[in-house]
Amino acid sequence: MVSTLPEIGFCGLGAMGGGMARHLVKSGFCVKGYDLYSPLIDRLVAAGGKAAASPADAATNVDFLILMVVNNVQADAVLFDPKRGAVPALRDNGVIILCSTTPPKYLFELRAHLDVVRPDVRLLDCPVSGGSIRAANGELSIFSAGADEDFKCSQAVLEALAGPLYRIPGGISMGSVAKMCHQHQAATNIIMASEAMGLAAVAGLNTMAVYEQICKSNGRSWMFENRGPHMLANDWLTVHSAVSIILKDNTIVTNHAKEVGFPLVLENTAEQLYITGTHAGFTKEDDAGLVRLYLPSDKKDLVGQLTKSVTTGAGDADIAVETIIDLFAGVHLASARECMSFAKHVGMDLIVLEDIINKGAGASAMFEIAVPQMISSGTLSLKSVKEAVEVRDKLELAIRKAEKLHQPVPMAAAALQQIYYDMAA
Amino acid sequence: MVSTLPEIGFCGLGAMGGGMARHLVKSGFCVKGYDLYSPLIDRLVAAGGKAAASPADAATNVDFLILMVVNNVQADAVLFDPKRGAVPALRDNGVIILCSTTPPKYLFELRAHLDVVRPDVRLLDCPVSGGSIRAANGELSIFSAGADEDFKCSQAVLEALAGPLYRIPGGISMGSVAKMCHQHQAATNIIMASEAMGLAAVAGLNTMAVYEQICKSNGRSWMFENRGPHMLANDWLTVHSAVSIILKDNTIVTNHAKEVGFPLVLENTAEQLYITGTHAGFTKEDDAGLVRLYLPSDKKDLVGQLTKSVTTGAGDADIAVETIIDLFAGVHLASARECMSFAKHVGMDLIVLEDIINKGAGASAMFEIAVPQMISSGTLSLKSVKEAVEVRDKLELAIRKAEKLHQPVPMAAAALQQIYYDMAA
Numbered sequence: 001m002v003s004t005l006p007e008i009g010f011c012g013l014g015a016m017g018g019g020m021a022r023h024l025v026k027s028g029f030c031v032k033g034y035d036l037y038s039p040l041i042d043r044l045v046a047a048g049g050k051a052a053a054s055p056a057d058a059a060t061n062v063d064f065l066i067l068m069v070v071n072n073v074q075a076d077a078v079l080f081d082p083k084r085g086a087v088p089a090l091r092d093n094g095v096i097i098l099c100s101t102t103p104p105k106y107l108f109e110l111r112a113h114l115d116v117v118r119p120d121v122r123l124l125d126c127p128v129s130g131g132s133i134r135a136a137n138g139e140l141s142i143f144s145a146g147a148d149e150d151f152k153c154s155q156a157v158l159e160a161l162a163g164p165l166y167r168i169p170g171g172i173s174m175g176s177v178a179k180m181c182h183q184h185q186a187a188t189n190i191i192m193a194s195e196a197m198g199l200a201a202v203a204g205l206n207t208m209a210v211y212e213q214i215c216k217s218n219g220r221s222w223m224f225e226n227r228g229p230h231m232l233a234n235d236w237l238t239v240h241s242a243v244s245i246i247l248k249d250n251t252i253v254t255n256h257a258k259e260v261g262f263p264l265v266l267e268n269t270a271e272q273l274y275i276t277g278t279h280a281g282f283t284k285e286d287d288a289g290l291v292r293l294y295l296p297s298d299k300k301d302l303v304g305q306l307t308k309s310v311t312t313g314a315g316d317a318d319i320a321v322e323t324i325i326d327l328f329a330g331v332h333l334a335s336a337r338e339c340m341s342f343a344k345h346v347g348m349d350l351i352v353l354e355d356i357i358n359k360g361a362g363a364s365a366m367f368e369i370a371v372p373q374m375i376s377s378g379t380l381s382l383k384s385v386k387e388a389v390e391v392r393d394k395l396e397l398a399i400r401k402a403e404k405l406h407q408p409v410p411m412a413a414a415a416l417q418q419i420y421y422d423m424a425a
Numbered sequence: 426m427v428s429t430l431p432e433i434g435f436c437g438l439g440a441m442g443g444g445m446a447r448h449l450v451k452s453g454f455c456v457k458g459y460d461l462y463s464p465l466i467d468r469l470v471a472a473g474g475k476a477a478a479s480p481a482d483a484a485t486n487v488d489f490l491i492l493m494v495v496n497n498v499q500a501d502a503v504l505f506d507p508k509r510g511a512v513p514a515l516r517d518n519g520v521i522i523l524c525s526t527t528p529p530k531y532l533f534e535l536r537a538h539l540d541v542v543r544p545d546v547r548l549l550d551c552p553v554s555g556g557s558i559r560a561a562n563g564e565l566s567i568f569s570a571g572a573d574e575d576f577k578c579s580q581a582v583l584e585a586l587a588g589p590l591y592r593i594p595g596g597i598s599m600g601s602v603a604k605m606c607h608q609h610q611a612a613t614n615i616i617m618a619s620e621a622m623g624l625a626a627v628a629g630l631n632t633m634a635v636y637e638q639i640c641k642s643n644g645r646s647w648m649f650e651n652r653g654p655h656m657l658a659n660d661w662l663t664v665h666s667a668v669s670i671i672l673k674d675n676t677i678v679t680n681h682a683k684e685v686g687f688p689l690v691l692e693n694t695a696e697q698l699y700i701t702g703t704h705a706g707f708t709k710e711d712d713a714g715l716v717r718l719y720l721p722s723d724k725k726d727l728v729g730q731l732t733k734s735v736t737t738g739a740g741d742a743d744i745a746v747e748t749i750i751d752l753f754a755g756v757h758l759a760s761a762r763e764c765m766s767f768a769k770h771v772g773m774d775l776i777v778l779e780d781i782i783n784k785g786a787g788a789s790a791m792f793e794i795a796v797p798q799m800i801s802s803g804t805l806s807l808k809s810v811k812e813a814v815e816v817r818d819k820l821e822l823a824i825r826k827a828e829k830l831h832q833p834v835p836m837a838a839a840a841l842q843q844i845y846y847d848m849a850a
Contacts, residue, residue, distance in 0.1 A: 251683075258700065262700070263697045263698075268697050269693070269694070269839070272693050273688070275682075275683065275686060276690075278686050279687060279688055296849060297850065406817075406848065408846045408849070410690065410839065413838040413839065413841065414835065414839065417833045417838050420831045420832065421718075424721060425722065
């Protein structure tokens with residue numbers, strides 16, 4: 001049986017791209033894949049795809065060229081390498097679908113480069129979110145920006161890959177802006193999972209029971225629910241998402257904010273903690289392993305914390321599961337405010353972003369509670385959030401309890417200061 | 426009388442460069458100066474210098490070309506502009522003395538560029554520190570790196586400009602590394618001056634009396650002594666050093682640290698506060714005006730705080746001058762540790778750096794007390810500093826008092842967390 005669906009070239013067959021390409025094959029598309037690491041090509045072929053010998057080969061005789069490489073440097077190499085690059089091989093009016101996470105301004109640089117060498121080639125800005133499992137199941141969040149006619153002709157391909165398929169107005173770069181704003185929440189929430197579980201462990205709480213209770217509380221986040229089990233398994237070497245990946249995505253956010261002169265205290269604090277993890281040698285390990293930054297040097301795992309109570313911690317700090325919930329809630333509240341203020345500054349539609357985050361990996365209970373109140377007030381201030389004073393006061397108390405153990409909670413400490421700034425303004 | 430001293434071309438006659446060039450004239454050198462803003466050239470001429478019509482003109486028939494432009498982008502323009510650039514005009518084996526603060530790696534880029542177009546031209550890496558008054562008096566700290574023979578032939582010129590003239594080993598870029606490490610202390614201490622005085626004012630203390638007592642205490646720093654009077658005068662528009670300058674220098678530190686994968690939590694927190702100041706519209710004003718970030722919106726100056734006590738603050742927070750001292754001491758201690766650990770990581774000689782900072786604008790009482798203990802322990806850990814536990818405990822208490830007023834102290838909060846990390850490691 002010959003497929004009647006469009007033919008697709010696919011460059012970048014890693015944890016995300018490999019699953020996406022195989023899912024396209026499963027969905028009936030003819031997919032020709034390329035990766036620098038040839039076993040990844042073999043895996044696509046075993047799933048029914050075709051092997052491409054180079055990016056140029058992947059781009060030959062296809063309707064769409066999808067890029068899921070690590071960053072914009074790799075994208076440039078795939079597209080413009082003088083000998084093996086994809087762009088010269090593309091059909092007239094061929095469509096490039098860039099799914100990699102890149103700085104928003106890269107889309108303009110890429111378009112300008114194409115305009116010189118191949119002005120006929122079309123470009124869609126389509127970063128994704130959701131992780132490798134949703135990638136393999138065709139259930140990614142996709143943030144699609146670009147010309148309407150380019151989107152329409154690509155819609156069948158994007159729908160095959162997407163759970164929620166967002167159409168972001170404003171032209172290319174705004175898809176990457178949406179991803180960047182979402183990534184702000186992902187980055188603060190990932191490290192916060194380590195900070196809070198580190199405190200729970202050091203306080204001697206039953207970390208498994210804490211995990212379960214947090215997931216039902218106002219301290220919950222998508223990232224904590226997702227990373228918690230890896231932490232509790234003390235399994236840092238099975239890499240679901242490496243420290244290097246969240247650091248790379250985080251750096252896109254902090255660099256963009258610096259370029260537009262916007263302060264992001266929490267996001268930069270998170271970035272420094274990822275760099276602390278890198279400096280400690282964790283770069284290629286799973287980001288759940290960052291919990292080790294918060295554990296004493298003689299105890300670099302969470303094992304052995306499974307039998308104790310969740311209501312009475314060690315020492316006189318009186319730490320209980322409620323303390324951990326309060327720490328999460330305070331940071332998620334401050335982070336939600338920082339994210340939405342930044343999003344407004346960079347011209348992102350706040351209602352669309354709220355929906356993206358609530359349905360995506362950046363979700364948290366406090367974001368869901370606070371953001372509607374912030375948006376409807378028109379100011380985005382925490383003063384418009386009726387729970388804010390209580391969350392702030394509980395965060396103060398939780399930090400004080402961590403202090404009694406001399407246990408670092410840098411995200412919580414930074415969040416409290418930002419809440420003071422915001423509520424005084 | 427004809428001068429027998431070498432002739433000097435000078436590009437960049439602003440707050441720093443103008444004073445340096447005029448001081449060279451006063452010292453007997455023949456100086457030909459250029460600036461984009463011609464009144465600055467007129468001022469040099471009025472002081473006995475000569476006017477150059479372009480960077481190329483400034484470089485013609487001189488023995489040394491000194492650059493004191495704002496950054497590496499301006500340095501490239503001055504040196505390599507195709508029509509007016511200085512490099513083609515330089516004599517055989519001419520010497521460029523780069524006094525601007527640039528990223529350390531720029532020195533390598535500049536040398537590589539020179540090697541292509543003028544390999545005979547010699548380059549000294551000579552960033553300075555000390556501010557415009559010391560510049561005009563020939564009393565700058567100069568961090569000189571480069572080949573010994575280039576240094577020797579330039580020594581008379583450098584000595585005319587310098588108070589302490591440091592010879593930094595390791596070749597070009599290491600002068601800029603020394604300046605970068607010094608700037609770490611400058612950047613954390615400048616914003617800390619605002620944070621602490623903001624708390625004093627909000628607590629209702631007599632800010633003038635607080636200033637005087639801090640300057641005699643273990644909370645003192647060169648930057649606070651220098652910036653305090655501007656703050657107390659509520660005079661942000663007389664610009665001694667603009668927010669844009671410290672933000673630029675700070676960014677050199679944070680970018681370099683990211684490139685080498687080293688965490689600098691305090692320096693990045695400081696940078697976010699400078700960006701907060703930029704976002705508030707203070708970019709071109711004096712950095713002492715950042716104290717306004719810490720004042721309530723109905724009270725954007727320190728006037729009216731001169732008649733109250735230094736021992737009893739407002740409300741029930743029990744804030745006194747000792748609280749402010751403790752806040753300073755805690756941040757300076759954590760910052761000293763961060764600075765020295767970074768310096769070690771980038772290969773800076775720690776003994777030389779200690780001397781530079783103690784004699785420079787990055788000086789503080791806690792740096793002076795703690796760093797000898799850190800160095801002699803070999804670990805640089807705060808556990809080697811006998812005052813550390815007391816400073817930490819007092820910092821905790823000071824932060825708690827600020828909390829009662831809901832007054833943000835983000836540097837102090839970040840510092841305390843870093844002290845916990847360091848002392849647990």
